[in-house]
Structure formats: structure tokens, C-alpha cells
Amino acid sequence: MIPAMTSDASPDASPDASLDDLAATDPGQALARFAAGLRPEHIPAAVMRRAEDLFLDWFASVLAGKGARAVEILARVVAAQGPADGPAEILIHRRGSSPWVAATINAAASHVAEQDDVHNGSVFHPAAVVFPVALALAQARGASGRALLAAAVAGYEVGIRVGEFLGRSHYTVFHTTGTAGTVAAAATAGHLLGLDAAQMQHAFGSAGTQAAGLWEFLRDAADSKQLHTAHAAGAGLLAAELAQAGFTGARRIFDGAQGLAAGMSRDALPARLADGLGRRWALAETSFKFHASCRHTHPAADALQALLREHALAADAVAAVTTRVHQGAIDVLGPVTDPQTVHQAKFSMGTVLGLVATQGQAGLLEFDTRFRAPEVVAFRDKVTMALDPEVDAAYPARWIGKVEVRTTDGRTLQARVDEPKGDPGNTLSRPELEDKALRLAAYRDGASPAEVRAVIARCWALEADPRVGRLLPEA
Amino acid sequence: MIPAMTSDASPDASPDASLDDLAATDPGQALARFAAGLRPEHIPAAVMRRAEDLFLDWFASVLAGKGARAVEILARVVAAQGPADGPAEILIHRRGSSPWVAATINAAASHVAEQDDVHNGSVFHPAAVVFPVALALAQARGASGRALLAAAVAGYEVGIRVGEFLGRSHYTVFHTTGTAGTVAAAATAGHLLGLDAAQMQHAFGSAGTQAAGLWEFLRDAADSKQLHTAHAAGAGLLAAELAQAGFTGARRIFDGAQGLAAGMSRDALPARLADGLGRRWALAETSFKFHASCRHTHPAADALQALLREHALAADAVAAVTTRVHQGAIDVLGPVTDPQTVHQAKFSMGTVLGLVATQGQAGLLEFDTRFRAPEVVAFRDKVTMALDPEVDAAYPARWIGKVEVRTTDGRTLQARVDEPKGDPGNTLSRPELEDKALRLAAYRDGASPAEVRAVIARCWALEADPRVGRLLPEA
Numbered sequence: 001m002i003p004a005m006t007s008d009a010s011p012d013a014s015p016d017a018s019l020d021d022l023a024a025t026d027p028g029q030a031l032a033r034f035a036a037g038l039r040p041e042h043i044p045a046a047v048m049r050r051a052e053d054l055f056l057d058w059f060a061s062v063l064a065g066k067g068a069r070a071v072e073i074l075a076r077v078v079a080a081q082g083p084a085d086g087p088a089e090i091l092i093h094r095r096g097s098s099p100w101v102a103a104t105i106n107a108a109a110s111h112v113a114e115q116d117d118v119h120n121g122s123v124f125h126p127a128a129v130v131f132p133v134a135l136a137l138a139q140a141r142g143a144s145g146r147a148l149l150a151a152a153v154a155g156y157e158v159g160i161r162v163g164e165f166l167g168r169s170h171y172t173v174f175h176t177t178g179t180a181g182t183v184a185a186a187a188t189a190g191h192l193l194g195l196d197a198a199q200m201q202h203a204f205g206s207a208g209t210q211a212a213g214l215w216e217f218l219r220d221a222a223d224s225k226q227l228h229t230a231h232a233a234g235a236g237l238l239a240a241e242l243a244q245a246g247f248t249g250a251r252r253i254f255d256g257a258q259g260l261a262a263g264m265s266r267d268a269l270p271a272r273l274a275d276g277l278g279r280r281w282a283l284a285e286t287s288f289k290f291h292a293s294c295r296h297t298h299p300a301a302d303a304l305q306a307l308l309r310e311h312a313l314a315a316d317a318v319a320a321v322t323t324r325v326h327q328g329a330i331d332v333l334g335p336v337t338d339p340q341t342v343h344q345a346k347f348s349m350g351t352v353l354g355l356v357a358t359q360g361q362a363g364l365l366e367f368d369t370r371f372r373a374p375e376v377v378a379f380r381d382k383v384t385m386a387l388d389p390e391v392d393a394a395y396p397a398r399w400i401g402k403v404e405v406r407t408t409d410g411r412t413l414q415a416r417v418d419e420p421k422g423d424p425g426n427t428l429s430r431p432e433l434e435d436k437a438l439r440l441a442a443y444r445d446g447a448s449p450a451e452v453r454a455v456i457a458r459c460w461a462l463e464a465d466p467r468v469g470r471l472l473p474e475a
Numbered sequence: 476m477i478p479a480m481t482s483d484a485s486p487d488a489s490p491d492a493s494l495d496d497l498a499a500t501d502p503g504q505a506l507a508r509f510a511a512g513l514r515p516e517h518i519p520a521a522v523m524r525r526a527e528d529l530f531l532d533w534f535a536s537v538l539a540g541k542g543a544r545a546v547e548i549l550a551r552v553v554a555a556q557g558p559a560d561g562p563a564e565i566l567i568h569r570r571g572s573s574p575w576v577a578a579t580i581n582a583a584a585s586h587v588a589e590q591d592d593v594h595n596g597s598v599f600h601p602a603a604v605v606f607p608v609a610l611a612l613a614q615a616r617g618a619s620g621r622a623l624l625a626a627a628v629a630g631y632e633v634g635i636r637v638g639e640f641l642g643r644s645h646y647t648v649f650h651t652t653g654t655a656g657t658v659a660a661a662a663t664a665g666h667l668l669g670l671d672a673a674q675m676q677h678a679f680g681s682a683g684t685q686a687a688g689l690w691e692f693l694r695d696a697a698d699s700k701q702l703h704t705a706h707a708a709g710a711g712l713l714a715a716e717l718a719q720a721g722f723t724g725a726r727r728i729f730d731g732a733q734g735l736a737a738g739m740s741r742d743a744l745p746a747r748l749a750d751g752l753g754r755r756w757a758l759a760e761t762s763f764k765f766h767a768s769c770r771h772t773h774p775a776a777d778a779l780q781a782l783l784r785e786h787a788l789a790a791d792a793v794a795a796v797t798t799r800v801h802q803g804a805i806d807v808l809g810p811v812t813d814p815q816t817v818h819q820a821k822f823s824m825g826t827v828l829g830l831v832a833t834q835g836q837a838g839l840l841e842f843d844t845r846f847r848a849p850e851v852v853a854f855r856d857k858v859t860m861a862l863d864p865e866v867d868a869a870y871p872a873r874w875i876g877k878v879e880v881r882t883t884d885g886r887t888l889q890a891r892v893d894e895p896k897g898d899p900g901n902t903l904s905r906p907e908l909e910d911k912a913l914r915l916a917a918y919r920d921g922a923s924p925a926e927v928r929a930v931i932a933r934c935w936a937l938e939a940d941p942r943v944g945r946l947l948p949e950a
Contacts, residue, residue, distance in 0.1 A: 077720055080716075083559070098556040099556065100556035172733070178684075205695075209689045209691070209692060209699045209703065212684060212687040214683065214684045214733055214734055214735065214737075215733035216683075216727060216735075217684060218733070219726075220725055222677070222726075223723045223724070224684045224725060227724075231710065238552060238553070238556075241555075242698075245548045245552055246544070246548055247549060247698050247702070248697040248698045249692065249698070249699055250689070250692040250699060251694075253691055257694075257810075258694075260691075263648035263739060
């Protein structure tokens with residue numbers, strides 16, 4: 001927890017005192033009013049700094065998606081539907097197009113390296129759907145860095161609350177980043193377009209009624225994850241543009257009798273929709289990814305890494321590993337028993353632990369080159385997952401990692417990690433973020449070190465940037 | 476029922492005899508294989524003729540959407556994201572753009588006049604999502620009329636079966652035309668792009684994971700219905716384009732453990748997915764709309780019209796009307812008690828019956844000019860809906876209309892209609908369709924009578940058309 005960002009740290013933290021009353025009767029309307037009314041001066045400086053951190057981290061994640069088959073296909077198909085040039089930057093191709101085209105493609109690229117951020121409580125990856133929209137519209141409208149950051153904060157605050165609202169049953173079938181992400185993208189776009197509260201609510205309605213994304217693709221290692229972020233960003237952006245032009249949406253899209261929760265959740269939590277608006281900054285609760293894998297593997301990976309270091313154990317001294325996990329990890333990772341692709345391997349608990357144990361880390365390069373190496377496969381097959389009541393009860397607010405290792409010489413060792421690396425209480429420093437950005441940009445030759453350093457410098461001064469232009473030199 | 480179209484009327488009706496075996500184990504794969512393998516020569520001539528009928532009826536429905544606020548807003552917003560010109564025709568504006576832009580806008584325009592077709596068993600409006608995609612891609616690829624028609628048949632056969640598969644619980648919250656429609660659009664596009672069976676299955680996966688559309692908007696008379704068809708057409712078209720380029724989707728998007736039915740239905744019927752492939756032609760089961768209102772009102776409207784004629788009753792001789800309906804009618808129409816807009820009035824059972832009783836019909840003009848006329852409102856308030864076990868049990872295979880009228884002089888009269896006007900057994904003739912097309916085109920000045928007659932002539936010879944070009948002269 002970061003007290004400075006979750007209390008009333010701002011001089012004008014609650015822009016609209018009536019929001020709390022409204023939240024009790026119509027939380028969706030309260031959320032829309034908050035998103036529309038949020039001004040940069042309401043946002044604590046520490047939250048603005050964290051938004052800059054997240055923007056850099058997102059930018060680098062996009063570059064790491066360059067060249068990925070699914071991303072390049074989607075980029076080609078979507079770009080062909082748009083204009084040959086335009087104000088919004090397709091980062092992996094260094095050319096411009098319309099905001100919908102650029103946001104869609106950048107969103108697809110955001111999520112493939114599995115290095116983009118995650119909010120634990122909502123199990124939602126905000127950056128992948130928020131920043132593509134914020135950047136595209138800021139570029140198209142000549143907006144300032146301050147406007148971009150405030151719009152991103154609106155997107156995070158809305159999307160995270162919608163994800164929490166949809167509950168755990170939703171996540172068992174739906175990819176929250178696709179569903180809540182559509183509304184997050186609409187909030188971001190709506191803020192940059194200057195929607196009023198009523199228009200914002202219409203934008204939420206048009207976004208929510210397009211919310212989609214099913215986990216079924218995981219079983220086949222199909223490309224849908226990239227499509228989900230692309231779709232969310234594109235549909236959310238259009239929803240806000242539509243609202244600005246007078247197109248209306250359902251007023252109670254979240255909690256109405258035929259709304260999102262009615263159709264796609266069995267345990268929705270209406271109180272979460274408008275939880276602590278203007279006081280709690282959910283953006284600051286967002287975690288950076290350290291391992292290049294599905295976040296559900298990280299607590300166990302950190303715990304195993306700590307255990308191996310503490311006991312100076314080598315991989316071949318391990319006979320069996322039991323990871324004690326929450327049900328969500330079993331739902332998402334359980335189907336992946338023999339990963340056939342790098343991307344699928346990122347959803348294999350055994351592979352992730354095998355990389356940590358045999359390669360020392362589970363980074364992008366380790367996945368690419370070693371996910372099916374014999375020693376990794378051998379370790380993978382020693383790993384099982386077991387539901388742990390304490391871990392499950394704490395989830396998703398806290399992602400506890402517990403592992404139990406049986407050694408070849410008969411010992412049983414245990415380790416736990418209460419906050420995985422990258423979580424708010426164990427976050428990445430700006431030098432660590434810069435290092436990660438340089439590595440992600442170099443991974444697929446997305447940008448040169450000098451280009452990344454120039455973007456880093458712009459990020460750390462983003463709030464003072466009078467006009468967000470292109471981030472990279474044109475192709 | 477139309478025996479000629481639902482039996483083995485074609486010389487080569489079953490293109491792939493192994494489909495029945497596959498249907499039992501993996502109906503989604505069977506459906507994809509059918510859609511990919513469907514050749515024009517497999518399709519009975521009567522089905523091709525009916526597809527031409529449906530194409531004309533759709534074209535006119537689009538023109539009737541011209542000038543509608545929601546449609547024009549959506550057209551402006553979407554067109555701004557695409558190129559300023561292109562091969563695919565935006566019918567209401569007579570200019571070209573990319574296929575995604577044109578299909579999206581034409582789909583939005585299809586559905587606003589509530590005059591487009593409906594398939595009873597799936598409660599799905601196929602034309603609104605199938606033909607926008609078929610026309611846009613046929614124009615972009617210089618395809619023949621025969622190719623367009625075969626692609627449309629593929630789209631109808633797939634979409635209707637997916638709608639039936641999703642079951643009645645789905646329709647209580649989701650607008651099937653938005654959800655099943657996304658897959659129907661992908662099947663149509665995939666057929667025109669010449670996808671093989673594996674690619675078609677990937678297209679279904681990418682479409683299904685974008686399937687969306689909630690009924691919540693009805694409560695507010697919001698504009699989402701137009702967004703749903705637009706979204707379905709656009710997302711389905713992109714899904715097929717992606718599959719052609721190698722993008723993969725979930726193999727069991729329909730019946731997988733985290734697929735469409737798992738997330739969005741409680742009573743899915745897997746056997747319906749591949750029901751009678753190559754033998755049953757679901758396209759020929761589709762109904763044309765006669766009244767300009769939600770289809771759920773039509774059986775009762777026909778029954779009331781028959782009753783008033785039979786007994787020579789005037790509207791003011793009616794003291795009360797009870798319509799005996801299926802649960803779906805109550806779900807969709809129940810929330811609309813005091814319609815504030817023309818569009819909402821089309822979902823008001825009382826208003827529809829009031830127009831029939833006081834104006835003689837419930838056509839586009841009657842809605843526009845009289846939906847809040849005092850005599851219509853007075854009649855509306857005499858109308859109630861009651862669940863009828865027989866009607867409910869027959870639905871959705873048959874849409875029975877039953878009304879009970881209490882007269883001001885104390886009589887109780889009853890009437891029933893077993894097949895509403897426009898249903899396959901009570902269909903519109905080609906002269907009736909031509910008359911309807913001319914009326915729809917004139918309604919918002921979408922095209923001149925001479926222009927419509929030229930399109931009619933092309934429709935009746937569509938299968939022989941070597942290359943589908945623009946349908947209307949450029950603006």
C-alpha cells in the first residue's frame with residue numbers, strides 16, 4: 001500500500017462532494033460524473049508521477065510487440081481499413097493513421113510480450129487499453145501531456161472499478177481487460193474529448209454494450225488476447241466519439257436488469273463501481289510486471305526464486321514443487337499443461353518456474369529461447385498447483401505466493417512472498433523502469449537506445465509537455 | 476413451412492457427408508466446414524431466389540435509415556476513421572470507403588426503421604449483419620452476384636444456428652443480432668474471402684470472442700441497437716480478414732468451457748449449431764417484416780387487425796385488449812410503458828396495437844406522425860400483455876398471435892393468427908417486396924423510384940451478375 005496515494009493527499013481531492021450520495025443510488029452515474037469532472041489539479045502529484053511511470057512502461061511494452069505474428073497480422077488488416085496517413089502514430093511501424101486505427105494496433109501490440117502492467121484487485125491490465133487511446137487522441141487533437149495524463153488517470157480509475165465490480169465469476173470466463181477495458185478506453189477517450197457527465201454516461205453505455213472477450217482461446221494458444229485489447233481500445237474510442245456527437249447509450253449499463261452484470265457476472269459488487277472516487281487512486285495500486293509471463297505465475301515465481309537463493313539449491317536438487325495458489329490461477333493456468341508456443345508458455349506455471357530455476361529468470365529472451373529446453377520441461381513436470389485457502393481468500397486484493405519444495409535429498413522446504421516484485425509496496429524505481437524499457441525496446445529492435453532515452457526524458461517531463469506529438473522519428 | 480426449401484431439393488444438397496458425424500462431436504467445426512465448403516451449386520434455386528428477395532428487402536431497409544439521428548452520427552464518426560474514398564459503398568451517402576467503414580455504416584442503417592427481416596427460431600435479424608458485409612466485400616473484390624448470394628447464404632445458415640444454439644436465456648439479456656450476428660458476419664466475409672475450413676473456424680473464434688450487445692438500452696430508448704449491428708458487421712468482417720491472414724481463434728468458441736455458451740447462456744443447445752447442414756436451409760425460414768415495429772408485436776397486431784375487421788369494430792368500441800404472448804415479448808416489450816421516441820414506440824405493444832386500431836396500420840409514417848397522438852395513447856393504455864402457455868411453448872419456432880378484446884358494449888371477442896404476415900408460410904410476394912422497397916426508399920428520400928426500380932431489376936438477376944458494382948449513382 002502507498003498511503004500518500006490512497007488518502008486525501010491532494011488539496012482538492014474530491015471534486016464533487018455529492019458523488020458519495022449518488023454512488024449509493026446510481027454508482028454508474030457517479031463514476032461517469034467523476035470521470036467527466038476530473039481535472040488535473042484534483043490528481044495528487046504522486047499519482048501523476050506514477051502515471052508517467054506507467055506510460056513509459058506501456059510504450060516499451062508496445063515496442064516489444066513489434067514483429068510478433070499476431071500483432072503484425074492485425075496491424076496489416078486494420079491499417080488497410082483506414083487512411084494511409086494521419087495524426088495518430090502506429091508505434092511499431094512509425095507511420096500515422098486515424099486514431100481508431102492507431103489505437104487498435106498499438107493496443108494489440110501492448111499485450112503480447114506480457115510485460116504490461118496489471119491491477120491486482122480487478123485482474124485487469126489497464127495500460128494496454130488506456131494508453132493507446134490516450135496517445136492516439138492526444139496526438140490527433142494536439143493535446144498537452146497534462147491532458148494525456150489526466151485522461152489516463154480517468155481511464156485507470158474507471159476501468160479498475162468496473163473490473164472489481166464485475167467480480168470473480170466474470171473472470172472465470174471473460175478476459176476482464178477486454179470487457180472492463182472497453183469502458184476504460186471510453187473513459188480515457190471521453191476525458192480527452194471533454195465530455196460532460198451525461199455524455200460520459202452515454203459513452204459508458206455504448207462501450208459496455210460492446211464489451212467482449214472470452215478465455216476460451218487459451219486452450220488453443222490462439223491469438224485472441226491481442227484481439228481483445230485491440231477491440232477494447234477501438235470500441236471504447238468510438239463509444240466516446242459517438243457520445244460527443246450525440247449518440248446515446250444505456251444509463252445503467254453496469255447494474256441494470258439487462259446490463260453487464262446481469263449478462264456476464266454472478267457476483268457483481270455494485271459498491272465497487274464508485275468506491276472512494278476522488279479519494280482512492282486505483283492507478284497507484286497498479287503493479288509493474290517483472291517476469292515476462294502471466295501475472296498469475298508471479299507470486300509463486302518470486303517465492304521459488306527466494307527459496308532457491310535462501311537454500312542455495314540448484315534446479316536438479318528439486319524433486320517436486322507445489323505452488324499454493326488462488327482459484328483464478330487454476331482457472332487460467334490449469335488448461336496449459338504442455339505449451340506449444342512461447343505465448344502459451346507464459347500461461348504455464350511449470351514452465352515459468354522451470355525458467356526461474358534453470359535460467360535464473362523468466363524474461364522475454366528466456367521464454368523465446370528456452371521454453372521447451374529439456375531442463376525446463378523436466379522441471380515443469382515436477383510442478384503442481386494446489387488451491388490454498390489463505391491465498392484464495394486474500395486474492396485479488398493481495399497476490400500471495402507460496403511454494404513447497406521437496407528436495408531430492410528428502411527435505412521439505414517452504415517459502416512465501418507477500419508482495420511480488422512490481423507490486424505497489426515492492427515497486428520498480430525509475431532507474432529500474434528505464435532499464436526495463438531499454439530491454440523491451442531492444443528485444444525486437446523496436447527503437448534504438450538513443451530513441452528510448454529521448455522518450456524517457458519526455459516521459460519524466462510529460463506533465464509539462466505543451467503538445468504531445470510523435471514519440472518516434474518517422475520510418 | 477416451405478417443403479421445397481427444407482428438404483433435399485438440391486441435386487447436391489449435402490456437400491460433405493462426414494459433417495453429420497463431426498456435428499455430434501464438434502458441432503462448431505462442422506459448422507465451419509460447412510460454411511467454408513458451401514458452393515453455389517449446393518444451394519437450391521428457391522433458396523437463391525429467396526436470398527435475392529432478402530437482399531432487396533435489406534437494401535431498402537438501409538435507405539429507410541437515412542437521416543436517422545443515430546445512424547448519421549455513427550456514419551460521421553466511423554467514416555472519419557477511414558479513408559476518404561474506396562471501393563465499398565456507403566449507401567445512405569453514396570460515397571465509397573474501406574469495407575470495414577461501409578459495412579459498419581450500412582449495418583447501422585439497416586436496423587433503425589425496424590423493417591429488416593427476422594428469423595423466428597433464433598430471434599435474430601440476419602440481413603442487418605450479413606448483407607452489409609457481403610456487399611462491401613463483393614464490391615471491394617469485384618465479386619459476382621452469385622458469390623455475394625452464396626456468401627449471404629453461408630452467413631444466414633451460420634448466424635441462425637448460432638442464435639438457436641445460444642438459447643432463450645441468452646436472449647433475455649443479449650441482443651442476439653449483435654452476438655450471433657458477429658459470427659454471421661464473419662461467416663459471410665469468410666466465404667467471400669474464400670477461407671478454408673480451418674481458417675473459417677479461426678474466423679468464428681475471433682468473431683465469437685468479440686460478440687456483444689445488451690438489451691439494457693431499451694429502458695432508455697438509447698441508440699445501441701444501431702451500434703450492435705454496426706459492431707457485429709465490422710467485427711465479423713475483421714475476424715474473417717484476420718483469419719485469412721493467419722490470425723488464429725479459439726477452436727471451441729461456441730461450446731468450450733470458457734466459450735460463448737459458458738459465458739452468455741444457461742440453456743445452450745449444442746445440437747442446433749450443426750442442425751441439418753446442407754439439408755435444412757434456415758435462410759428460407761426467415762420472415763419479412765410487415766409492421767414497422769419490433770417483431771414481438773407482430774403476431775398480436777395481426778390478430779387484432781383480423782379481429783377488428785371480422786367484427787367491424789372501431790377503435791373506440793374497444794374497452795380493453797389482452798395480448799397473450801410468449802415470455803420473450805414480455806422481456807423485451809415489458810419495460811416500455813410510456814415511449815418517448817419513435818424508436819422506443821416500436822417496442823411498445825400498446826402503441827403498435829393503437830396504431831393498427833386507429834390508423835389501420837403501423838407503418839413508418841404512422842409511427843413518425845402518430846405514436847403519441849391522443850387516440851393512440853388512449854388505446855395504448857387499454858392494452859396489457861399476459862403470458863400464454865401455448866404461445867410460449869411454441870415460441871420461438873412459431874410466433875402465434877392471440878388477442879382478447881373486451882368491447883364497450885360488454886362482449887368478449889378473441890382472435891388468433893398462427894403465422895403472422897411475412898412469415899415463410901404467409902410471405903411477401905415479389906410485387907409486395909417491390910412495393911415495400913419503393914416505400915422504404917421514399918420514406919427518407921433514400922433513392923428515387925427510378926433508382927429503386929433499377930436496383931430491383933438487378934436484384935432479380937443478381938445470380939447472373941458477373942460483377943457487383945455500386946448500386947446507386949454517386950452523390
